[in-house]
Amino acid sequence: xxxxxxxxxxxxxxxxxxxxxxxxxxxxxxxxxxxxxxxxxxxxxxxxxxxxxxxxxxxxxxxxxxxxxxxxxxxxxxxxxxxxxxxxxxxxxxxxxxxxxxxxxxxxxxxxxxxxxxxxxxxxxxxxxxxxxxxxxxxxxxxxxxxxxxxxxxxxxxxxxxxxxxxxxxxxxxxxxxxxxxxxxxxxxxxxxxxxxxxxxxxxxxxxxxxxxxxxxxxxxxxxxxxxxxxxxxxxxxxxxxxxxxxxxxxxxxxxxxxxxxxxxxxxxxxxxxxxxxxxxxxxxxxxxxxxxxxxxxxxxxxxxxxxxxxxxxxxxxxxxxxxxxx
Amino acid sequence: xxxxxxxxxxxxxxxxxxxxxxxxxxxxxxxxxxxxxxxxxxxxxxxxxxxxxxxxxxxxxxxxxxxxxxxxxxxxxxxxxxxxxxxxxxxxxxxxxxxxxxxxxxxxxxxxxxxxxxxxxxxxxxxxxxxxxxxxxxxxxxxxxxxxxxxxxxxxxxxxxxxxxxxxxxxxxxxxxxxxxxxxxxxxxxxxxxxxxxxxxxxxxxxxxxxxxxxxxxxxxxxxxxxxxxxxxxxxxxxxxxxxxxxxxxxxxxxxxxxxxxxxxxxxxxxxxxxxxxxxxxxxxxxxxxxxxxx
Numbered sequence: 001x002x003x004x005x006x007x008x009x010x011x012x013x014x015x016x017x018x019x020x021x022x023x024x025x026x027x028x029x030x031x032x033x034x035x036x037x038x039x040x041x042x043x044x045x046x047x048x049x050x051x052x053x054x055x056x057x058x059x060x061x062x063x064x065x066x067x068x069x070x071x072x073x074x075x076x077x078x079x080x081x082x083x084x085x086x087x088x089x090x091x092x093x094x095x096x097x098x099x100x101x102x103x104x105x106x107x108x109x110x111x112x113x114x115x116x117x118x119x120x121x122x123x124x125x126x127x128x129x130x131x132x133x134x135x136x137x138x139x140x141x142x143x144x145x146x147x148x149x150x151x152x153x154x155x156x157x158x159x160x161x162x163x164x165x166x167x168x169x170x171x172x173x174x175x176x177x178x179x180x181x182x183x184x185x186x187x188x189x190x191x192x193x194x195x196x197x198x199x200x201x202x203x204x205x206x207x208x209x210x211x212x213x214x215x216x217x218x219x220x221x222x223x224x225x226x227x228x229x230x231x232x233x234x235x236x237x238x239x240x241x242x243x244x245x246x247x248x249x250x251x252x253x254x255x256x257x258x259x260x261x262x263x264x265x266x267x268x269x270x271x272x273x274x275x276x277x278x279x280x281x282x283x284x285x286x287x288x289x290x291x292x293x294x295x296x297x298x299x300x301x302x303x304x305x306x307x308x309x310x311x312x313x314x315x316x317x318x319x320x321x322x323x324x325x326x327x
Numbered sequence: 328x329x330x331x332x333x334x335x336x337x338x339x340x341x342x343x344x345x346x347x348x349x350x351x352x353x354x355x356x357x358x359x360x361x362x363x364x365x366x367x368x369x370x371x372x373x374x375x376x377x378x379x380x381x382x383x384x385x386x387x388x389x390x391x392x393x394x395x396x397x398x399x400x401x402x403x404x405x406x407x408x409x410x411x412x413x414x415x416x417x418x419x420x421x422x423x424x425x426x427x428x429x430x431x432x433x434x435x436x437x438x439x440x441x442x443x444x445x446x447x448x449x450x451x452x453x454x455x456x457x458x459x460x461x462x463x464x465x466x467x468x469x470x471x472x473x474x475x476x477x478x479x480x481x482x483x484x485x486x487x488x489x490x491x492x493x494x495x496x497x498x499x500x501x502x503x504x505x506x507x508x509x510x511x512x513x514x515x516x517x518x519x520x521x522x523x524x525x526x527x528x529x530x531x532x533x534x535x536x537x538x539x540x541x542x543x544x545x546x547x548x549x550x551x552x553x554x555x556x557x558x559x560x561x562x563x564x565x566x567x568x569x570x571x572x573x574x575x576x577x578x579x580x581x582x583x584x585x586x587x588x589x590x591x592x593x594x595x596x597x598x599x600x601x602x603x604x605x606x607x608x609x610x611x612x613x614x615x616x617x618x619x620x621x622x
Contacts, residue, residue: 071428118607121614125370125427126566130610133563136556137603144596254559258435265432298443304436308429309418 021190024325028273029187036179045171046243051283052182053240058263058275059189060232065261066270067193068225069205070120073128073257074135075233077115078108080252081138082234087154087247088147097160097168101181101238108234109227111138116226120219132254139252153248157241174243181239185232190272192228201225233260255297262300265307268314273327277315339592340471346588347581348477348546351484352378354580355539356561358488359532361570362495365508366528369419369430375558376441377533380407381540382549383445386454396459396545403541404534411533415526438555445551453548480542487538488577495573504528563606569619579617 021029039048057079064070086104089095095103119130142148149155159168168174192198204211204218212218241247250256259282267278282300289296307314313321320327356374363371371377384406385399394402414437422429458476465474495501507514507521515521540554547553568579583602591598609617 071431073431118610121610122566125364125431128428128431129370129562129566130606132559133566133603133606136559136563137600140599140603144599254555258439261432261435294443294446296443297439297446301436301439301441301443304432304439305418308433308436309421312425312429 021194022325025272025327028327032276033183036183040172040175045175047283047287049171049175049178049243050240050287051280052178053236053243054260054263054283055276055279056182056185056239057233057236057260058267058279059186060229060236061260062264062267062269062271062275063189063192063232064225064229065264066268066274067198067205068201068222068229070222070226071128071261072119072131072226072229073254073261074115074131074133074138075229075260076252076254076256077131077135077138078112078230078233079237079240079256079260080142080247080249081111082108082237083241083247083251084142084148084154086238087157087241087245090160090242091154091157092147094158095160096164097162097177097242100160101235101242104238104241105231105234108237109231112227112230112234113223116223116230120222120226132257135252135257136254139249139254142249142252148247151249153246154241155246157245157247159242159245168242178239178243181235185235186276189232193272197221197224259300262304262307264314266303266311266314268317268320268327271314271316271320271327274314274316281315334592336470337472342588342592343585344471344473344477344481344588346585346591347481348584349587350581350584351481351488352539352543352557352580353561353564353584354488354577355484355535356557357564357568357576357580358491358573359535360561360565361573361576362491362535363529363532364570366504366511366525367415367419367430368423368427369434370427370562371529371532372431372434372558373414373438373441374434374532374536374561375554375556376438377407377411377554378536378540378543378557379445379549379551379554380410380441381537382456382544382553383449383454383540383551384537385541385544386456386549389456396541400538400541404537407537407540408530408534412526412530415529419529420522420526438558442551442555449549449551451551453550455548456544458545476545480546483542484539487535491535492573492577560602563602565616567602567606567609567616569616571616572618575618 036048036052057075061072061075064072064075082104084104085107086100089100089103090097115131115134119127119134122130143150147154159174161167162177166173168177200211200216200221203214204216204221208218237251240251263278263282264275265278266281267276268274282303285299286296289299311318316327356378360371360374363369363374381403384403385396388394388399388402389396418433418437419430422433462476462479465472466478467473495504503514503519503524507519507524511521511525543553564580564583565576567583568575570576583605586605587598587601590601597604613619
């Protein structure tokens with residue numbers, strides 16, 4: 001993990017303690033919150049909800065990749081299976097959206113436990129290949145399982161009434177629910193990163209043998225962060241299914257796993273705000289270039305190449321270096 | 328005709344042959360991945376895209392230049408291999424001092440670009456490639472019908488795999504290669520140009536993938552996405568076999584292809600996931616892979 005260390009070195013050094021949030025980070029969070037509260041009155045709410053779902057998804061992966069040093073190339077498995085479960089729960093079982101989302105998240109947690117248990121038996125490059133392979137297995141399962149609707153996916157999922165009382169049929173009311181979920185998820189991830197648990201994770205990322213020799217059960221930590229990351233990815237996927245009223249094979253396909261890795265890489269691995277920026281940039285790009293077909297793939301490939309060759313800290317990583325503060 | 332476990336032998340041996348052919352592609356691709364990983368320490372995510380390029384090159388050679396299958400079998404790997412050499416020199420070689428993961432991310436980006444360009448140019452419907460006339464038709468073996476071309480694919484890939492194994496394990500060139508895998512600095516100190524060897528190794532690994540692509544062109548139609556899903560299965564094959572041994576890669580590739588073919592006969596629903604299930608079992612029992620060395 002030496003290179004990842006290099007990437008995060010700048011942020012690591014200036015970090016003081018692990019107690020409360022530094023004042024400027026609180027300011028950024030508040031600014032983001034104000035921005036998100038105002039945004040739906042200027043921009044299309046469904047687009048914004050998509051950005052938020054992917055931002056949460058990217059932050060979930062960043063928890064694993066940026067802070068645990070583990071590159072999962074199969075996070076679509078958690079995102080997609082949670083989407084399927086929550087869509088099924090809302091449509092077929094007729095449950096309220098919050099219960100459907102919770103069930104979807106739980107499904108991702110269980111899947112994260114199983115895949116994580118196997119994947120942490122290999123390191124580095126093999127870890128990436130193992131997660132990718134298991135995600136492909138989930139994809140094939142979704143293709144054939146009786147309740148996923150095969151190529152069609154689960155369509156026309158009802159948005160339902162929140163707590164059985166508040167109708168979610170208007171985009172705007174759903175927007176604020178998604179906002180609460182996203183910010184709740186982000187703050188939870190922030191708390192995890194800055195907890196003693198998060199510090200041990202960083203230690204494992206920097207030097208695994210030393211962490212072992214200090215008496216930490218490295219594998220338990222890795223499994224725990226894998227499950228947490230899968231859970232947040234599931235939360236994002238389950239919410240996405242309710243927002244778009246759709247769970248489809250795209251959500252579990254490897255290209256989805258690649259996209260979220262790209263968001264984290266572009267925004268800045270191991271930064272708090274990087275994945276948000278990465279997700280916003282990529283989703284916006286997809287939105288505007290959707291009519292150009294395969295060009296989206298080509299441009300994403302180019303961003304990958306440019307990011308890896310010239311830009312390994314990512315957008316937020318570069319800014320953090322300039323202002324010499326961890327972001 | 329006799330029956331085995333209620334399955335007509337035609338179906339059984341037909342699927343077995345198909346499994347063997349898939350296994351041949353797994354073997355060639357995982358072999359290339361293993362050789363590249365040994366020397367470059369990167370996992371070449373673009374391997375599937377380069378396999379597709381091999382098939383596409385043979386189609387372009389036939390349709391635009393009138394160059395037949397046999398010349399394509401030689402030319403396509405060379406052309407794609409040269410492309411690999413250029414990519415290695417321009418991009419990949421700048422990442423060797425970094426974490427392995429960056430190599431994976433870079434080649435993933437390259438795969439997206441290659442597949443996207445191919446899709447833009449040729450669509451996703453698939454381009455037909457006719458079997459060369461010398462290999463059309465087939466043999467009736469009594470218990471099954473063997474199309475000549477399919478037999479040729481199995482034989483040709485076995486020959487290529489075993490030749491590669493022989494060159495790496497038994498010749499002087501291979502000895503340099505194995506030495507550079509163990510300790511590139513020391514080999515460089517003995518006056519061998521290691522960077523050039525790395526470049527050529529990458530080119531060779533890519534050429535192998537392209538060769539598999541040409542072999543595959545008449546069986547599966549040429550499709551920009553043909554390598555994308557295949558490469559993930561090959562990753563699982565590599566995890567199962569471990570990348571420590573050349574012969575191990577070959578045996579694992581063919582073996583898993585056959586197992587997949589048998590699953591298609593006895594439990595068709597499981598055929599697309601059986602390799603991943605085997606991977607899970609191997610990870611539980613022998614995490615380093617069947618032929619892998621524990622780091």
